[in-house]
Amino acid sequence: MSKSIAIDGPAGAGKSTIAKKVSLILGFIYLDTGAMYRAVALKAINSNIAPKSQKDLAEMMENIDITISHENNTQKIFLDGVDVSEAIRTAEVSVGASNVAVFKEVRLKLVDLQRKIACSKDVVMDGRDIGSYVLPNANLKIFLTASVDERAKRRYDELVQKGQKVNFEEVRADMIYRDNNDSSRTFAPLVKVADAIVVDSTFLTIDDVVEKILYFYNEYSNDK
Ligand code: CDP
Secondary structure (H helix, E strand, O other), X not given: OOOEEEEEOOOOOOHHHHHHHHHHHHOOEEEEHHHHHHHHHHHHHHOOOOOOOHHHHHHHHHOOOEEEEEEOOEXXXXXXXXXXXXXXXXXXXXXXXXXXXXXXXXXXXXHHHHHHHHHHOOEEEEEOOHHHHHXXXXXXXXXXXOOHHHHHHHHHHHHHHOOOOOOHHHHHHXXXXXXXXXXXXOOOOXXXXXOOEEEEOOOOOHHHHHHHXXXXXXXXXXXX
């Protein structure tokens, strides 16, 4: 039976950085499920489909091809055969991802892919609904959070470093919009499930958080 660690939490809490490091240390693969919702949003944007148009999105999902590859612990995501790993990291795609992620037609297809990957490999999977919906039997569930100001600052710095022109207040507002959207949707919302351990990273370094999660895995993983 393959092993899994679920890391959920709001936007910009550091889930992907932490999940990548933890997976490398444990020899698991890292699966960034947000990238899949971003790829769907990118396709919708490129096809001029309004992110809130459920019918058009449902049709689009019938013909979408999303594949994931892992090399040197780095995930690449392909949309209809094209590597979009970088193209999905824009503010427009972030908000679009949160809008398309509301729809069951979008989620079910991606969840299916996520579960198939977790079935055959040991994974650290990050997202919003991993512990609550995708992998309810995960060996360890973490709810990773941080204050909204700290999360906005981290995301702003990351985008600036990539050379994108961004405004701090807009990054912060997008984040609040997405958190509300993700927490209030009816199907598989962002929630802290009862058996998840909360880690607040506001005043912690990346290495502190990684250390905590490894400790929790060694102590509390339900496969031991
Ligand atoms: O990295 P960041 O926290 O900014 O976001 P992400 O993990 O790349 O996810 C982008 C968007 O996809 C989120 O705002 C969610 O709306 C959606 N998402 C989701 O609904 N379920 C997941 N398991 C992962 C992401």
